Amino acid sequence: MVGDDSRIWIPSLGRERAQRLRGIRLIHTHLKREPLTEEDLSDLTLLRLDAACAITMDEHGLPEQFHLAYIAPGMKPGYTLEKPYRPGQLPEDLEDRFAELDTQFRRFEEVTRSAGGMPRAILVGVYTRESRQRRTPEDSIAELKELCHTAGVDPVQSFIQNRSHLDPSTVLGSGKIKEIAIAGVQENADTLVFDMELSPAQAIRLSTLTELKILDRTQLILDIFARNARSRDGKLQVELAQLRYLKGRLSEKDDNMSRLTGGIGARGPGETKLEIGRRRVEDRIRRLEKELTSVKKRRLLNRRRRDDSAVPVCSIVGYTNAGKSTLLNKLTHSEVTQENRLFATLDPTTRRLRFPEEREIILTDTVGFIHDLPPELKKAFQATLEELADSDLLLHCIDASDPAREEKVRDVEEILNELGLSDIPTLRVYNKLDRLPPALRKELENDARPDRVYVSAREGINLKPLLDRLEELTSGAVHPSVLAEPG
Ligand SMILES: Nc1nc2c(ncn2[C@@H]2O[C@H](COP(=O)(O)OP(=O)(O)OP(=O)(O)O)[C@@H](O)[C@H]2O)c(=O)[nH]1
Ligand SMILES: [Mg+2]
Incomplete structure (x- = not known):
């Protein structure tokens, strides 16, 4: 390789992730009398070179000093820098040292491997002032971690960066990207998960720069939906959402989705693999859309029938993991998945x-909400969510023990509003009371308002008052307008 007086350009060394040193030593001259540079050292780490060596010269152009560094697996800053050697004094056991390093590197890879072969991920949150106004970066990253755990990804470190605007091509600046990539080597991570939706071009660019697999929040959510889809309708809806997401991301070259097969981001509904050529995606999307239309018709028919029966319908809505299914189970002695x-x-x-007194109501539990639900999923689940419109009452289930409780209440209310459901009377059910410290619990319980109840679904606390409220609000005896405005 040839460079100039300030730098050399190292060509791509390939993407494959050998679990060892690369077997390449970078030995180059420094025309100025300077030791190994920042850039040399980050190349050493990022490219997993055996060693980086810079040779400086004296005024006669003869070799003066050998500067030598080699990689240090699992340690910060990720390399060992030796004292400079004079020509002719280079240690003779270098070969053995590299062999030993290679062994260390493999051992490091073994001890840092995540259980069950889960991908090891570095989480990256990039936030603008606008996004910070809606939720704190810490809450946002905490939720991304939960999404990772649910999707079977092991989050090993996170980076939070506040920027005035997002870089259109790579989201982050190049310095930060390098820092993250180095952390990736130090943590033995293979994946970066971004707390946002990336454009296809951004994802490709980031993956080239870091040599890591790139996932975004949308892919995680799609993956979780794919894992959890059980019914036929659910599977159709999820597959449709996945294909819509992938459509824009399959290039001409990637006709067989080879880059996407295997692992997170490529799991179809029900443990199948999403393996479909780009040209067939369109066909499949059209087929699924047609099938879902007939599902919708069938549902409409069911809804009409239900209307006729005049049994009040009460739907449990709320942020995901708030305890909606637990509440349904407790109230109706059922056993749906919680x-x-x-x-x-x-x-x-x-x-x-x-x-x-022989009165009854219909209670329904449905898919949970999350802020910024990927538009593909929103569209695919439209039919499911539209059924909420038939409700006479909504139970808004809230995890009272969640520090981000209030933001999530606001997110849910916004989604209800978007779905045109904000006119339906709503009772707020603050759940997981058992997890609150006694003082806070007392304080909440004393804050009696007609539009809220405080319960623990799991521990069965305050269910009687909730049932009484439910009976009251659905009997027609009390007009639902007694429910105060939110606030
Ligand atoms: N401590 C405590 N945990 C609860 C309570 N209610 C529910 N949970 C737990 O919260 C978790 C989520 O409960 P689910 O009922 O599955 O929540 P969900 O709202 O249906 O969630 P999704 O369907 O995933 O959106 C489970 O681990 C429950 O055991 C409660 O009153 N107290
Ligand atoms: Mg549930």
């Missing part, structure tokens, strides 16, 4: 709830 995972529920479930 789990400490995001989006455990995708398919709506309906149960009858009988009050004394």
Whole structure:
């Protein structure tokens, strides 16, 4: 390789992730009398070179000093810098040292491997002033971590960066990208997860720069939905959303999706693999859309039938993981899936709830909400969510123990508004009361308002008052307008 007096350009050394040193030593001259530069050292780490060596010269152009550094697996800053050697004094055991390093590197890879072969991910949140006004970067990253856990990705480190605007081609500046890539080597990570939706071009650019697999928040959510889809309708909806997302991301060259197969981001509904050529994507999308239209018609028919029965319908809505399914189970003695995972529920479930005196209502549990739900999913789940419009009452289930509780309440209300559901009377059910410190719990319980109740679905606390409220609000005896305005 040839460079100039300030730098050399190292060609791409290939993307494959050998679990060892690269077997390449960078030995180059420095025309100025300077030791190894920042850039030499970051190349050493990023490219996993065996060693980087710079040879400086004296005024006669003869070799003066050998500056030598080699990689130090798992340690910060990721390399060992030796004292400069004089020509002729280079240690003779270098070959053995490299062999030893190689062994260390493999051992490091083994001890840092995540259980079950999960991808190891570095989380990257880039926030503008506008996004920070809606939620704190810490809350946002905390939620991304939850999404990772649910999707089977091991988050090993996170970077938060505030910027006045996002770089259109790479989101972040090049210095920061390098820092993150170096952390990737130090943490033995193979994936970067961005807390936003990336454009196809951004994802490709970032993956070239870092040699890491790039995932965005949308892919994580799609993946979780794909894992959790059980019913036929659910699977159709999820596959449609995935294909719509992928459509814009399949280039001409990638006709067989080879780059996308395997792992997160390529899992189809029900453990199938998404393996479909670009040209067939359009066909498949059209087919799915048609099938979903017939699903919609069938649903409409069911809805009409339900209308006729004149049994009041009450729907449980709320942020994902708030405890909606647990609440339905407790109130109706059922056993729908409840789990400490995001989006455990995708398919709506309906149960009858009988009050004394032979009165009954229909209680439904449905897919949870999340802020900035990917538009593809929003569209695909439109039909499911539209059913909420038939409700006579909404139970807005809130995790009272969540520090980001109020933001999530606002997110849910915004989504309800978007769905045209904000006119339906809503009772706020603050759940997980058992997790609150006693003082806060007292304070909340004393804050009696007609539009809210405080319960623990899991521990069965205050369910009687909730049932009484439910009966009251659905009996027609009390006009729902007694529910105060939110606030
Ligand atoms: N401590 C405590 N945990 C609860 C309570 N209610 C629910 N949980 C837990 O919260 C987690 C989520 O509960 P789910 O009922 O699955 O929540 P969900 O709102 O249906 O969530 P998705 O369907 O995933 O959107 C589970 O681990 C529940 O055991 C409660 O009152 N107290
Ligand atoms: Mg649920």
